[in-house]
Amino acid sequence: MTIHSIEKVGAYLVHIEKPMIRQTSFLFYWMGQILSSTSFQMLSVAIGWQMYSVTHDAFSLGFVGLAQFLPMILLTLVVGHAADRFDRRLIVFICRLVEGLIAILLLVGNIAGWLGREEILIAAAVLGACRAFEGPSSAALLPQLVSKQFLQKAIAWSTSGSQVSQILGPSLGGLLYAISGSFVYSVSAVALFLATLFTVFIRMEPVERKTEPVTLESLFKGLVFVFKHRVILGTISLDLFAVLLGGATALLPIFSQDILHTGPWGLGLMRTAPAIGALLMSFYLATFPIKRAFSAALFSALGVFGLATMLFAISTNLYLSLFALMVIGGSDVISVVIRSSLVQLQTPDEMRGRVNAVNSLFIGTSNQLGEFESGMVAGFLGAVPAAFIGGLGTIVIAGLWMYLFPPLRRIRSLSES
Structure with missing residues (x-):
């Protein structure tokens, strides 16, 4: 693909105004995001399979997920400060480069036969730490590549890239691992190094960073900023509680086996539908x-989203359930794009790293806790009541937040933010 053709595709994606360099930069950003996210999904699948093949221990498999999740919790404040103090593009570059090197080490270890439990856990932890830094830095970088007028469109394309990764990554990782674990690591390494290269071609207006010393005040400034601004607090907390209550997708294995009686193939369809x-x-x-x-x-x-979740809960027909799950996924994207646009535009550039780190923490925590909450309620009441209550709870939360956060309720367009 030539630079000229890339510029044409970039112009189509976001219709960003002159200079042409911004069109090309957004496309490089978008393609790098897809490659990086897809590679991470592939590596997660491969590492999980490799761990269970080596240990045949369910606890070790659980530790892999924990090793990837903990860095996001532990590094949130440091990540945000780094994204606001240093060049965000450089942070993304380093993270993708390190991820590519980890893929190479996994490849070498798999070929040489020295890849064991400890090595896999270390690799998972390093990948988790890199993703903890890359996510908020990349999100904070996006508003520097597009104008305010086209930010919502850019976020929508960015979200589409994430969804492509969520669909392709796990399935592609499983398919390649069926051929060879080394094949997964090789493809992932190439994709990550290519994503790293795309980062080099991103061009943007230079921004002067404040040389703010690392103090407890500077580390917690993102949290303080979020709690002081009602629109941002309402937006982020709305995501936290809506996802927390609407985690019906965690119950899909139960619906597949006990309610719809479809087996693994139906479970695969239901996981893909959202x-x-x-x-x-x-x-x-x-x-x-x-x-x-x-x-x-x-x-x-x-x-x-809440109504579709309730429909899924009471459905006994696979096709109706798949339709409900597709509506769940589609309505969730609408709220994600709107919430992301509001957070980006309500936050000054010098705070975007820290605020996006807090946002990433809330989103990651809500996904994990949402699955836990759904499992616990299903354990006490059953899967159908748990999913139905979760959907109803999302509607209640939406109504409650309209009352608690009037500034959020009154926003009519991005120009008002």
Whole structure:
């Protein structure tokens, strides 16, 4: 692909105004994000399989997930400070480079036969730490590549890239691992080094960074900023509680086996359905961004999310369940794009790293706790009541947040943010 053709694709993606360099930079950003996220998904699948093949121990398999999740919790404050103090593009570059090197080490260890439990856990922890730094830094970098007018469109395309990774990564990782574990590590390494190279070609307006000393005050400034600004606090907390209560997807194995009686093939379809709905909706929003009734669209999307979750809970037909799951994925993307746009535009550039780190922590925590909450409620009441209550709870949260955060309810367009 030539630079000229890349510029044409970039112009189509976001319709970013002159200079042309911004169009190309966004496309390099977008392609790098897809390659990096897909590679991480592939590596996660391969590492999990490799760990169980080596140990045949379910606890060791659980520690792999913990090793990837803990760095996000432990490094949140440091990550945000680094993203606001240093060149965000450089942070993303280093993270992807290290991830590529880890893939190479896994490849060498797999070929040489010295890849054991400890080595896999170390690799998982380093990958988790890199993703902890890369995610907020990359998110904070996006507003430097596009104008405010086209930020929502860019976020929609970025979300579509994430959904493509969620769909392709696990399936591609499993397919390649069936051929050879070394094949997964090789493909992942090449993709990560290519994503690293794309980072080099990203161009943006230079931003002067403050040489703020590392203190407890500077580390916690992101949290303080979030709690002081009602729109941002309402947006981030809305995501936290909506996802916390709407975690019906964690119960899919129960619905597949005990309610719909479909077996593993039905479970695979149900796991894919939300991602397909999300992907289609993100493409739609990238082409037709929401320009008016911003807050109405946000709360309506949450209402549809809750209703679709309730429909899925009571459905006894596979096709109806798949439709409900697609609606869940699509409505979730609407709220994600709106919430992300609000957080980015309500936050000054010098604080975006820390605020995005807090946002990433809330999102990651809500996903984990949402699955835990759904499992616990299902254990006491059953899967159908748990999913139904979760959907109803999301609607209640949306209504409650409209009352608790009037500034969030009154936003009509991005120009008001």
